Amino acid sequence: MQRAEHQATNNHWGKLPLSFYERKNVLLIAKELLGKILVTNFDSIVTAGRIVETEAYNGAVDKASHAYNNRRTNRTEVMFAHGSTAYVYLCYGIHHLFNIVTNVKGVPHAVLVRAVEPLIGIDEMLARTNKEKLDYTLTKGPGNVSKALGIATHHTNSSLLENQIYIVDDGFKLKKNEIIATPRIGVDYAGNDALLPYRFVVAGNKYVSGKR
DNA sequence: CGACCGATCGTCT
DNA sequence: GACGATCGGTCGA
Numbered sequence: 420m421q422r423a424e425h426q427a428t429n430n431h432w433g434k435l436p437l438s439f440y441e442r443k444n445v446l447l448i449a450k451e452l453l454g455k456i457l458v459t460n461f462d463s464i465v466t467a468g469r470i471v472e473t474e475a476y477n478g479a480v481d482k483a484s485h486a487y488n489n490r491r492t493n494r495t496e497v498m499f500a501h502g503s504t505a506y507v508y509l510c511y512g513i514h515h516l517f518n519i520v521t522n523v524k525g526v527p528h529a530v531l532v533r534a535v536e537p538l539i540g541i542d543e544m545l546a547r548t549n550k551e552k553l554d555y556t557l558t559k560g561p562g563n564v565s566k567a568l569g570i571a572t573h574h575t576n577s578s579l580l581e582n583q584i585y586i587v588d589d590g591f592k593l594k595k596n597e598i599i600a601t602p603r604i605g606v607d608y609a610g611n612d613a614l615l616p617y618r619f620v621v622a623g624n625k626y627v628s629g630k631r
Numbered sequence: 632c633g634a635c636c637g638a639t640c641g642t643c644t
Numbered sequence: 645g646a647c648g649a650t651c652g653g654t655c656g657a
Contacts, residue, residue, distance in 0.1 A: 510648060
């Protein structure tokens with residue numbers, strides 16, 4: 420009840436606006452994306468999950484980023500688009516990893532969504548992932564998130580302000596002590612930058628990647 | 632538990 | 645031609 424009233428009076432309710440994505444602090448954005456709802460709507464099939472794990476990639480100065488040193492290639496060009504653009508790339512030839520481009524045009528910041536908690540369209544997600552029943556493996560890890568939500572590389576460069584892939588604030592709030600920052604996963608190649616606490620997780624959430 | 636391995640292919644050198 | 649911002653499985657201690 421209280422939650423519903425809060426939602427009704429929260430003027431940020433709804434799809435996150437351009438102003439959310441275009442801010443300069445990608446760490447803050449990655450942290451604030453925890454608790455928001457990632458929605459896909461392809462041919463009127465809606466699936467959605469609450470984001471519980473993200474990683475920030477801090478552009479030109481971040482050795483872990485594909486856009487380190489402002490490296491521009493066909494693949495990374497989309498990272499230089501304005502905030503609210505999707506960056507989806509193929510990893511290990513198998514997994515389609517979904518990122519949110521942030522900051523203004525020309526600054527290649529991005530946030531990788533590493534895990535969500537399934538909310539809407541669970542049957543559809545199970546079908547997409549060839550799974551029988553809902554458990555923590557459905558949307559744990561970035562490859563699984565994309566598979567369950569139906570996101571693939573052809574969605575790269577799509578706008579999160581449109582109606583196929585977007586992020587919603589439903590008023591859900593996490594307490595400060597529910598958010599933990601850790602080093603990022605799988606970026607050992609980045610030297611010192613592999614140690615930066617740029618990964619954000621919801622404490623104790625079973626969909627967060629890693630060992631249980 | 633931890634270490635290791637195979638899958639699989641676009642991207643960059 | 646080498647290599648991943650991964651995953652799920654196996655194997656051995």
